[in-house]
Amino acid sequence: MQYMILIHSEPMDGPNPGEPGFEDTMAPWMAYNQKLIDGGHYVAADQLQGIETATTIRRAYGAGDTIVDGPFAETKEHLGGFYIVEAKDLDEALALAAEVPIPAGSLEVRPVVPS
Amino acid sequence: MPDNSEAVTRLAREESAHVLALLAHRFGLDIADDAVQDALVEALNWSSVPDNPAAWLYTVARNRAVDRVRRDASAARRLARAAPDLVLAAERNSGSGAHSGNDEEAPEMIDDAHYSGDEHLRLLLLCCHPALGRDTQVALTLRLVGGLTTAEIAAAFLLPEQTLAQRIVRAKRKIRDAGIPLSIPEDLTSRVDALLTVVYLIFNEGYLSRGSGAGARIDLVEEAIRLTITARELLPGNAEVEGLLSLELYARARHDTRFRGDELILLEQQDRTRWDGELIEQANGLLRGALSRLQPGPFQTQAVIARHHATARTAADTDWPAIASAYSVLLAMTGGSPVVALNRAVAVSMADGPDAGLRLLDEVTGLDNYHLYWAARAELLVRAGDADAAAIAFARARELATNTAEQHHLDRRIAELRG
Numbered sequence: 001m002q003y004m005i006l007i008h009s010e011p012m013d014g015p016n017p018g019e020p021g022f023e024d025t026m027a028p029w030m031a032y033n034q035k036l037i038d039g040g041h042y043v044a045a046d047q048l049q050g051i052e053t054a055t056t057i058r059r060a061y062g063a064g065d066t067i068v069d070g071p072f073a074e075t076k077e078h079l080g081g082f083y084i085v086e087a088k089d090l091d092e093a094l095a096l097a098a099e100v101p102i103p104a105g106s107l108e109v110r111p112v113v114p115s
Numbered sequence: 116m117p118d119n120s121e122a123v124t125r126l127a128r129e130e131s132a133h134v135l136a137l138l139a140h141r142f143g144l145d146i147a148d149d150a151v152q153d154a155l156v157e158a159l160n161w162s163s164v165p166d167n168p169a170a171w172l173y174t175v176a177r178n179r180a181v182d183r184v185r186r187d188a189s190a191a192r193r194l195a196r197a198a199p200d201l202v203l204a205a206e207r208n209s210g211s212g213a214h215s216g217n218d219e220e221a222p223e224m225i226d227d228a229h230y231s232g233d234e235h236l237r238l239l240l241l242c243c244h245p246a247l248g249r250d251t252q253v254a255l256t257l258r259l260v261g262g263l264t265t266a267e268i269a270a271a272f273l274l275p276e277q278t279l280a281q282r283i284v285r286a287k288r289k290i291r292d293a294g295i296p297l298s299i300p301e302d303l304t305s306r307v308d309a310l311l312t313v314v315y316l317i318f319n320e321g322y323l324s325r326g327s328g329a330g331a332r333i334d335l336v337e338e339a340i341r342l343t344i345t346a347r348e349l350l351p352g353n354a355e356v357e358g359l360l361s362l363e364l365y366a367r368a369r370h371d372t373r374f375r376g377d378e379l380i381l382l383e384q385q386d387r388t389r390w391d392g393e394l395i396e397q398a399n400g401l402l403r404g405a406l407s408r409l410q411p412g413p414f415q416t417q418a419v420i421a422r423h424h425a426t427a428r429t430a431a432d433t434d435w436p437a438i439a440s441a442y443s444v445l446l447a448m449t450g451g452s453p454v455v456a457l458n459r460a461v462a463v464s465m466a467d468g469p470d471a472g473l474r475l476l477d478e479v480t481g482l483d484n485y486h487l488y489w490a491a492r493a494e495l496l497v498r499a500g501d502a503d504a505a506a507i508a509f510a511r512a513r514e515l516a517t518n519t520a521e522q523h524h525l526d527r528r529i530a531e532l533r534g
Contacts (some may be wrong), residue, residue, distance in 0.1 A: 001294045045276060086232035111293050 002043055002112040003093035005083040009105030010076060011050060019063055028101035037062060052079050055065040077105050084112065122168065127222040127339070130169040131155065134176055135259055136234035139297055142180045144241070144290055150180035201304040235260075237297050244295050245371045251286045252313045258283055260345070272320065272337050276284040287407045307350065311359050311414060314342045318363055322370075324330050336367060357405035358415030363396040368394035378527070379520040383430035385404065392491035395425045416445045435466035463489050469498040486515035490525065497532065506532055 008062055014020040036042040054071040083100070087093035090109070097107040131151050138147035154176040158168075165171040191233055220465050242255040256270075257263045269279040289295065295462035300306055321335025343360045350356050368391040420441045427433040442459035451456050456479045470488020472495045489512035496505035509532065513525040 003294075023322065089294040089298075091296050091298070093294070094246075106450075 001087060001089070001093075002114070003085055003087055003090075003097075004110050004112055005085060005093070005097045006079055006108040006110070007081045007083075007100060007102060007105065008077045008108065009080050009102045011033070011078070011080070032099060032101055035099070041085040043086055045081070045083040047081040048079065059070060070099065080105075084091060116237070119159055119161045119164065122161070122164045123155060123233075126168050126172060127155055127160060127264075129262070130172055131262040131347075132238060133169065133235055134173045134468045136238040137173065138176060138180055139211055139238060139241075142184065144259075144297065146175075146180050146183050147285055148287065150183065151177040153179045165299065183300065190328040194248045228318070233299075237299055239288070239310060239346065239349065240299060240303075241295065241297050241311050242305050243306060244290075245309060246295055246304070247286055247289065249313070251282055252309065253316055254279060254282050255286050256310075256342065257317065257338065258315050261342060264398070303350075305357070307353065310346060314339050314346065315359060315414070320367075322366055334452060336363070336370065339363060340367060346477050352408070354405040354408040354410040355403050355412040355414045357416045358412060361401040361405065361413055362418040363419050364398035364401070365418065365425045366395050367391070368398065368425060374520055377520050377523060379518075381524075382424060387428065387430075390425065398422070398425070411444075411448075411508070413445060416448060418439055420445075433465070438462045439466050448487055453479050454485070457482060457485075457491060461495075464495050469495045473499060484515060486512045486517075486521070486525075488512075489515065493528070502532060 014025045029088075031052050033045065035041070036045075051071045056068050056071060058066045058068055083096075085093060085096050089097060090111075093109050098105055135147050138150060141147075142150070150520070156174070157175060163212070176196050226488055235418075236483050239256070239260050242259055243252050247255065253267055254272075257266065258267045263271075265280045265283060266276050269276040273530070275521045317335050317341035321339060338361050340360070343356065343363055347353070347360055349354045369382075369385060372385040372387075396528045398418070399422065402415065402422055405415050420438055423434050423438050423441070438460060439462040442455060444461050445456045446452065446459055457476070459478065461473035462470045463475055466500075473492070475493055476488075476495065479488070489508045493505045493508035493512060493515075496502075496508060506529065509525060509529045513522065513529065
């Protein structure tokens with residue numbers, strides 16, 4: 001089964017690529033990615049640009065679409081990235097999600113409907 | 116038609132979980148549950164009760180499950196001829212643990228006495244999976260492990276049957292669609308904790324129902340005891356399981372003296388000669404065994420407190436200093452639970468006087484809407500001689516109490532205070 005791990009966390013103000021400390025910040029993520037690949041769990045993953053780049057299409061039952069600036073809801077934690085992993089059941093997917101190296105936040109695990 | 120409903124109820128309560136556990140492993144939970152329900156309905160038409168009802172239930176339910184899988188398979192074949200593209204998707208969809216069609220295994224007859232229990236434990240742990248909400252865990256455990264009907268569970272928890280049925284359907288759907296496994300996790304401790312909490316909630320609901328309507332309730336106390344006995348068989352040597360069982364037996368031993376008509380009788384006024392001495396002895400033995408394992412836990416500690424009450428010959432003989440110190444241990448184990456802090460304050464007031472208890476009560480926070488906090492406070496104020504403050508606290512408790520027996524008790528206390 002495939003599961004999507006949605007990473008909800010506070011915006012991280014880390015160093016940018018090329019700046020000192022960048023490699024250190026990325027190390028646990030690279031290690032985690034490699035672990036997923038080695039275990040045959042990796043399907044897809046990406047980090048998202050910050051919430052200031054978000055644009056939302058709002059739709060209300062036949063009233064037509066409104067395009068608005070910003071994420072759909074202002075919250076302290078926002079969707080920052082995701083993984084899609086291959087796992088044999090929810091317990092394995094939860095175990096994989098628990099290793100995502102964010103210091104604080106929440107990890108939502110949802111099964112993907114097979115296409 | 117002969118009336119087999121009693122035998123069928125017994126079959127549902129005592130054997131359906133075993134059968135369901137075996138079949139769930141082979142057919143998936145959904146199909147297995149439907150098959151067992153179908154077989155139980157069929158059992159109502161027995162012309163006579165079979166020699167081995169458990170084996171009968173297993174065979175009939177298994178045949179129903181096989182029929183269902185065959186029906187699904189032939190529907191899939193028809194679909195395959197009509198729309199080959201769709202079938203690929205459907206096959207991928209159904210690959211979540213359930214066995215496929217033609218399984219030609221010889222039917223393994225179950226023999227109640229020699230049942231391995233492994234599947235049963237899986238089923239019990241599945242019902243308490245952390246991905247399910249606590250209410251759902253309780254409902255699923257009663258339904259799938261306890262063999263209660265949706266209507267019985269709804270009546271016991273004073274919920275509309277529709278609400279409860281939806282909760283169970285949603286839970287089964289989540290188990291299937293989210294891929295919650297029917298497997299025993301490596302780290303059993305957290306799941307056993309959840310399991311014991313669920314059983315304890317069932318027990319508590321039976322011990323003091325949240326509302327009136329006692330007539331419609333099945334006996335959740337008995338059901339919780341039965342579930343704990345099952346858990347003890349499946350997890351031999353677990354000190355907390357033994358602790359919980361002894362705690363339940365102490366409470367059960369005093370049960371018949373707790374009410375006069377529909378009024379609650381407090382512990383110190385109960386007729387101790389009517390307590391069930393045999394059950395208390397049984398609980399004592401269990402608790403001794405549990406404590407000797409040197410794996411302390413909150414259920415054993417609560418059982419220790421219950422033992423002090425159950426073995427005091429008169430209310431005045433109660434060893435309150437020992438109870439107060441057991442509550443201190445429990446308070447540390449539960450991370451400072453306010454309800455435990457409340458009980459500790461009451462025990463301290465019995466050991467060291469009402470003022471000591473009131474000082475501890477003042478430190479308890481978060482119980483403003485808990486009727487027992489106000490009732491306890493009122494009793495301590497009465498003993499400390501502050502009738503005016505006691506009356507106010509009693510009134511607040513009466514406002515918050517929802518159980519009829521407790522309401523009557525509080526009404527009487529308020530009247531006594533006025534008189």
